[in-house]
Amino acid sequence: MTYGELRDAVLRLIGQYSAAGKKVTATYNNQADYLARIPDLVNDALLYIATTARRLRAAAEPAITERKGSWNVCRMPDDFWQLCTGGVYSTDERGNLYRENRFLLLGGRRIALPAEPARQWTVEYFRYPAKLPAEPSDELALDCPEEAATAVAYYVAAHLVLQDDPYAQATLYNEFETKLSRLGEIPAAERGAVTDVYPDWGDLG
Helix, strand or coil: CEHHHHHHHHHHHCCCCEECCEECCCCCCCHHHHHHHHHHHHHHHHHHHHCCCCCEEEEECCEEEEEECCEEEEECCCCEEEEEEEEEEEECCCCCEEECCCCEEEECCEEEEECCCCCEEEEEEEECCCCCCCCCCCCCECCCCHHHHHHHHHHHHHHHCCCCCHHHHHHHHHHHHHHHHHHCCCCCCCCCCCCCCCCCCCCCC
16 A cells, blocks of 8 residues: 555545545645644554564574674664564575574674674564655555555544544544454464484485
8 A cells, every 4th residue: 555545545534535525635624734644653553563463574684793702793674673483594605594593682683693604694583664754755655564554544543533533533543453453463484493313414415
């Protein structure tokens, strides 16, 4: 869903999209104020959804910032929120993939990985959604799954009418929570470290 589509959906929910069959102008009543408040409320809704009902996965090669002993201290991307379970893996010079449990989370979006030049490290993580600018274009796509976009519209609408109509606010926010509960978390295979109790058989391929 684009920002323009979401904005129009919000205005319809609060009865501010049209009057007498014609589209409401920005100079009508509080219309300009509504339009100015929508982007920030959309950002609030996207963050709420991405950290509760529908997390956003991403993968990156962390940038090395310093060397400490046998560890490379790396910085995670700015949108890093949480590390996925089993989300650290490496590839060797032959292209073999290894799931790793050799890492340390240091806080401040930093992670320590073994300093092995022959390995290329990748981290899979849950990220924060991209924020909308203060004046987004109508064509700008929202950073959320399509099935979550309608929930965003109800969240924004509920907060726009908060001071004007408590009954409408409660109704809209209850619908937002209902839609959120129906989203649920997408089932995904989570990988964990398993200790190998068998001898090293070498390369059997």
